[in-house]
Amino acid sequence: MRNLIILLLLILCQYNSLFSQNHRFFYEFQYKTEPEGREISKDILLLTIKGSDITFLSNKFVEIDSINANSKYQKQYINPQYNSILQYSNINKIFTSYKKLDIDYYNYDFSVDLKWKIHNEKKTILGFSVQKATTKYSGRNWIVWFSNEIQLPYGPHVFYGLPGLVLEAYDDKKNFHYQMIKSSNSLSHNFNLSNIFEEPPSKIQAKDWKKVQINYYNNPLYNYKTIGWIMYNKDGSQFTSKDYKELELQIKDGMRKYNNPIELDEKIDFAILK
Secondary structure, three states: OHHHHHHHHHHHHHHHHHOOOOEEEEEEEEEEOOOOOOOEEEEEEEEEEEOOEEEEEEHHHHHHHHHHHOOOOOOOOOOOOOOOEEEEEOOOOEEEEEEEEOOEEEEEEEOOOOOOEEEEEEEEEOOEEEEEEEEEEOOEEEEEEEEOOOOOOOOOOOOOOOOOEEEEEEEOOOOEEEEEEEEEOOOOOOOOHHHHOOOOOEEOOHHHHHHHHHHHHHOOOHHHHHHOOOOEOOOOOEOOHHHHHHHHHHHHHHHHHOOOOOOHHHOOOHHHOO
C-alpha cells in the first residue's frame, strides 16, 4: 500500500509539472459581428504560457511569424479576424491590451478583479472533467467551464482566477464563445510579439481608448492624408475626391454596423457622432 501511495504521488507530481511548464492551449472562437445579427466570424486563438508571461492572440500571428523566421524574402504581415492581443504578467498581475485601428496598434495596461461564483454542474470537455462558474465582466454575464485537473488559473480573454484552466467560456446572449480544441506541451516556434507590428504600438491610458476610436471615426482617412499615400480603384484609376469621400462613408457605416465589442461597457454610440 505504501509503495502504491508513493507511485500515485510521483504520477501526480509529473502531471502537475507538465502543466507548470511552457504550454499552449488552442481555442476556437466564434462571435457575432453585429449585436442583433446572425453573421458569425471564427478564428483559432492561442493561449501561450511561458514562465510568468501569458499571451492570448490569434494563432495566425504565430503561423506568419514562423514563416517569416524561416524566410529569406520580404517580411509578411497578417490581419486576422481577431486582431486584438492580450498579455498578462504573473508578477504584477496586470493585463496589457493591444488594439488595432486602421494601420496602427495601440496598447494600454489594465487590471481585472473578477468575482466568481462556482456552481455544482459538471461535464466533460476533451476528456477533462469541468465545472461551471459564472461572473460579470464589462457589461456581460459570462458562463465558463474550468477543470481543476489542469491547475492553471488562466483561460481565454481575461477569465483568470479560478482553481483550474478555463476550457470553455461564453456570454449569456451567445455573442461570444470560446471552446478549447487542443493543447500542446511544445513551443515549436519561439514567437516574438514585437514581430507583429510594422511600427511600435502607441502607448495610451485605458480611459483614452474610446477617444482614439472617436477620433478615427470622425476622420478615418487621417493616416492616408498625412502620409500622402495615393489610393487606386480596381481598374487602376487614381482615387478622386469623390472616391475618398465615399470610402470615408463606408468606413463609418461599417463602424456603426459592426459595433459589438466584447467589453460592452466600452461600446460607443457612433450614430450620435457627426
